[in-house]
Amino acid sequence: MRHLLTMSAGLKWNEDIPYGDPGNSETQMDRAPDPARFVLSQDVVAPAGELYNYSGGSAVLIQTILKQATGKSLDVLTHDLLFAPLGIEQVEWVRYPATGEPIAASGLRLLPRDFAKLGQLVLAHGAWQGRQVAPAAFVEQATTPHINGQQLYFYGYQFWLGRSFIRGRVIDWSSAVGLGGQRIFVVPALDLVAIVNAGLYRSPMQAWVPLVALNRYVLAAVH
Numbered sequence: 001m002r003h004l005l006t007m008s009a010g011l012k013w014n015e016d017i018p019y020g021d022p023g024n025s026e027t028q029m030d031r032a033p034d035p036a037r038f039v040l041s042q043d044v045v046a047p048a049g050e051l052y053n054y055s056g057g058s059a060v061l062i063q064t065i066l067k068q069a070t071g072k073s074l075d076v077l078t079h080d081l082l083f084a085p086l087g088i089e090q091v092e093w094v095r096y097p098a099t100g101e102p103i104a105a106s107g108l109r110l111l112p113r114d115f116a117k118l119g120q121l122v123l124a125h126g127a128w129q130g131r132q133v134a135p136a137a138f139v140e141q142a143t144t145p146h147i148n149g150q151q152l153y154f155y156g157y158q159f160w161l162g163r164s165f166i167r168g169r170v171i172d173w174s175s176a177v178g179l180g181g182q183r184i185f186v187v188p189a190l191d192l193v194a195i196v197n198a199g200l201y202r203s204p205m206q207a208w209v210p211l212v213a214l215n216r217y218v219l220a221a222v223h
Helices: 025-031 035-039 056-070 074-086 112-123 134-143 208-221
Strands: 091-093 108-110 160-166 169-178 184-186 192-197
Touching: 025 035, 025 056, 035 056, 056 074, 074 091, 074 112, 108 112, 112 134, 112 160, 112 169, 112 184, 112 192, 160 208, 192 208
Parallel strands: none
Antiparallel strands: 091 108, 160 169, 169 184, 184 192
């Protein structure tokens, strides 16, 4: 599970080409009759835990393991254990046509204020309005570097870990990253959560715009 959470399962996978391209591994997985079996059929190209390689297939395997262990689908689990305690009601899951299961890697749609609740949950070490919704120890592990990620990022358990330099000070942050420029930034040193909601799905600027919003406007405004 740790290797799946840190995108280091060691399986052959390529999401560096556009989604929709038949050579993209996630596109192939989404079109497969059994997405989890497709992931497990990939060749092993590196020892598990050694190399980061972004893979939506890791999320699908986590989803499958959770269903095997609990008997509940991902949307039911997230509602019962996460969304209901946080008062998140407007939720949409995109689903696999072949199985009807929610798409774990990219299928969740929430309102920005509800994404902010998830960020606040992480900021508060898993607590929400006096209730411990997620284990504090797991939240700490999830936002701790476990492996080198893309470019200058470290990677935790499904969180991208970065830093900004503002007025002579280095500010560390954790981020949940979604295609198109969706971001949840959690900045513990400033007791801050910042949300970016964008639709830059086909734009080369989608990775740049959220960082500009964070550094040039949000962090620059904090005193």
